[in-house]
Amino acid sequence: MKSIRKELGLPQAPRDRLIFALDVDHLDEAERLVKELSPHVGMFKVGSRLFTSAGSLVVDLVHGMGSSVFLDFKFHDIPEQIAGAAREIARQRARLFTVHALGGPKMIEAVTRSLRSMTLIPGVSPPVCCAVTILTSHSQEELKLLGFNDSILSYAQRLAKMAVTAGAGGVVCSGHELSSLRSILPTSTLYVVPGIRGPSDEHADQVRVMTAGKAVQAGATWVVVGRPIRDAREPASIAQQIVEEIAEAEANEQT
Numbered sequence: 001m002k003s004i005r006k007e008l009g010l011p012q013a014p015r016d017r018l019i020f021a022l023d024v025d026h027l028d029e030a031e032r033l034v035k036e037l038s039p040h041v042g043m044f045k046v047g048s049r050l051f052t053s054a055g056s057l058v059v060d061l062v063h064g065m066g067s068s069v070f071l072d073f074k075f076h077d078i079p080e081q082i083a084g085a086a087r088e089i090a091r092q093r094a095r096l097f098t099v100h101a102l103g104g105p106k107m108i109e110a111v112t113r114s115l116r117s118m119t120l121i122p123g124v125s126p127p128v129c130c131a132v133t134i135l136t137s138h139s140q141e142e143l144k145l146l147g148f149n150d151s152i153l154s155y156a157q158r159l160a161k162m163a164v165t166a167g168a169g170g171v172v173c174s175g176h177e178l179s180s181l182r183s184i185l186p187t188s189t190l191y192v193v194p195g196i197r198g199p200s201d202e203h204a205d206q207v208r209v210m211t212a213g214k215a216v217q218a219g220a221t222w223v224v225v226g227r228p229i230r231d232a233r234e235p236a237s238i239a240q241q242i243v244e245e246i247a248e249a250e251a252n253e254q255t
C-alpha cells in the first residue's frame, strides 16, 4: 500500500495524512501554531479568514517552516475568474486548493485547462483541485430549506462524479459519504475529509462528523482537523494523538 502511495505522490507516513486547519485571525497566532505543529502535521490549510487578514505572508510562513499549504477558498464564480485564480494558486506553490462543485463542469474544466497550460518550476507539481461536494456543516433539513430535496448522499455522488469527470483530482466530503463515493469514482481520486471529531469533542457548527481513525479506515486520503487541535490546551499533543489514531487505523484501511 505504501509503495503505491509513493508512486501516486500521496501521503506516506500517518502524519502526512493530517491537515491542520489554520483557522485564526492574525499572522502572529498563525506563526505560533505553525511553529508548534509543523513537526506533527502534514499540511496547513489556510482559508479565507486568515488569508483575508494575512495574505500570502502566511503561505511564506508555512513554506518557510518546511510544510505544505492547502489553500481552501472554496471558489465558486464564472469559469474565467476561477481559471485565473487557479493559476495564482499554482504560483503560490499550494499543494491542494478547493472549488465548489456547484460551480459546475465548465468552471472546473477551465481550472483544469488553466493548470495544464502553465509552465511550472521543474520539480514543482501543479496543485490538486479538490471539489467540495456538500459542506460538512449542512444537514439534510438545511438542504431542504435551500430547495434541495434529494438525500445528501445522492447530491454528493452527483457533484463528485461531475467534478472528477471535469478534471478535479480530489473531492471534499464527509466521512459518511466516503465509501459510496469511492465505489463510483476512479481509483486515482483523492479524498479530503473535514468534520473530524473525537468522541468527546464539541461538534460546534459541524453536523456530519466522524473520528479521524474511522475516516482513514473508510478511505480518506487526508483528514482535516481544526478546532479540536487549535482550542486544546496542548495542540501538539492532540495532533500527535490523532496521528497515532491514523497509524492504528491504517492497519484496517479499505484499499
Ligand code: C5P
Binding pocket: 021, 023, 045, 047, 072, 132, 133, 134, 135, 136, 137, 172, 173, 194, 195, 196, 206, 224, 225, 226, 227, 228
Ligand atoms: O474546526 P474544524 O475541525 O471544524 O474545521 C474544519 C475545517 O474544514 C474548516 O477550516 C472548514 O473551512 C473546512 N471545511 C469543512 N467542510 C467542508 C470543507 C472544508 O468544514 N466541506
